[in-house]
Amino acid sequence: MKRNAVTCSRTGLLLLAVLTLTAAAPARAGTWVHGIEGTRGFQLWVPTGYQADTPLPLVVALHGCFQNPSQFAGLSRLNEKADAEKFLVLYPNQATFANPTQCWNFMLVLNQTRGHGEPALVVGMVEQVKRHYAVDARRIYVGGVSSGAVLTGTLLACYSDVFAAGMIGAGAMYKAATTISGTGFAMLFGSIYHPDDRGRDAWVCSGRPRHTVPVLVVHGTKDSVVDIVNGRQATRQFLQTSDYGDDGVANDSIRPVATQVTRATVPGGRAYTVEDYVYGGSLVARHIEIQGMDHAWPGGDSRYPFADPSGPDGTSIMWDFFRQHTRN
Template structure:
């Protein structure tokens, strides 16, 4: 049975478990709640919100999921649109939502296209890494299970965090975003959103490998979600992100650009949401491990797939990106 089918079944199992055990999880300890924090360094300061899951026990280290919102939104809307807090209550993980400042970007977009933010220890990337470190010091965290995801500008920023902080993040998921260094100027970002990056995913895969904070950069499993009708971020950006991280992983497995990790799916699954959208899942494995998975949702625009909230930039007719993301991430260890 291929990896795509396993992922779908695993997501369904998580959902069934959630529905069956939500009441007991709530009764086992305190209710889930928001905490707020602030982190700053020489590059600036950002507020963030932490969803502390129901039943949190400071003696039990939990995974952490860093969630990066898109433009014109923030932690509360991102939490509601994605539904990650509900899954966290059942599965037991901390969810961290940084907030972009209007002073840094009037539309609250993460500035993924600026070179200062595309390097380790610099700009917004350093602030987000600092938030993760601060959360690690404030809560009981399993450092082997720290993950990152985001949508749109947050998805592009996710690529930066995965590329430059492989010693922090075990894996990540890019929703309606793009590859590492898909643009390096504001005008270049506008073109990339419209038609895809002008840069080679293979070349940028090497740049991502070089940015890694690990002395011997490790493979980074990545999930990519994109709709075929996305008019805000051209779907080719999703294809480029997959190829870029496969190239990064090709270098990371043995330090050589030798096509040990190939841009050829080891399995493909075609699915259909009952009464909703069709989708395709390409899975790329190496050494028995899934290194990349690409969900392409037919007819979906620039949206968080499967959200039932009715909020902007959500699509209730696609596969449940939230559960699929968590199933992909939860067993990855750094």
């Protein structure tokens, strides 16, 4: 019995190793690849036309609560965009044992620092993908919706040496709350912390870098889950982070004042306002407010929850912003 048990154990370990290698190995183009990093799984979309000798941009896409990678991919149509524009998409998956609603635990202090918790797991996934696929390390981006958007803010804050730009969709600023009870208040009324203070905290979390942190913030004016003030706080917070990163001090070299404001309307759909913050010839931040939109992904596929088909195409907006930025 002991011998059989040992044999079974060894067989199980061998099978696990084979599965892990299969998950990490390059697959044919235009398909899903599944992998594991620590205690979390992930899905990678390898676009049609992928060539192992041609480095591609990588977009990390973070789903929201009550979602998984496949659902977020369907909602956003991000894989279709990846096929058309030629980039890889990494979808980390929140485990139900970590949060029964599959929300990212952005409010826990462990997950608000560099080298720990969920942010470190996501960066570990990025490194795993880089080891097995042709990734342009200068063009790695991160974007998310809802709790995934707040985790995006943490990744931008604490790993600005990894990500060239990010998108916060229906989310909040870095360390908007540091407790579960504080999170409820922040989502409904905005953070009690000043965005300028959190802007400095974000700069410090990445080791006081000397570069800006480009951010796109998209929010609906009728968001009933995460009040619109959170989007405004996130924009100001990252502008302050970039003000520090620009020259090492907070001296308004990058100011929280839009340099250009445009308004547009989706034919037969929603109106929206775009505020651009351009400094030194670079688009440092873009803040978009969509009139009448609730807690949703704009332009999303209506077959999935949290879609607002009448909004502008959030996926195109995100990619258009990302491709303007390359990390030096």
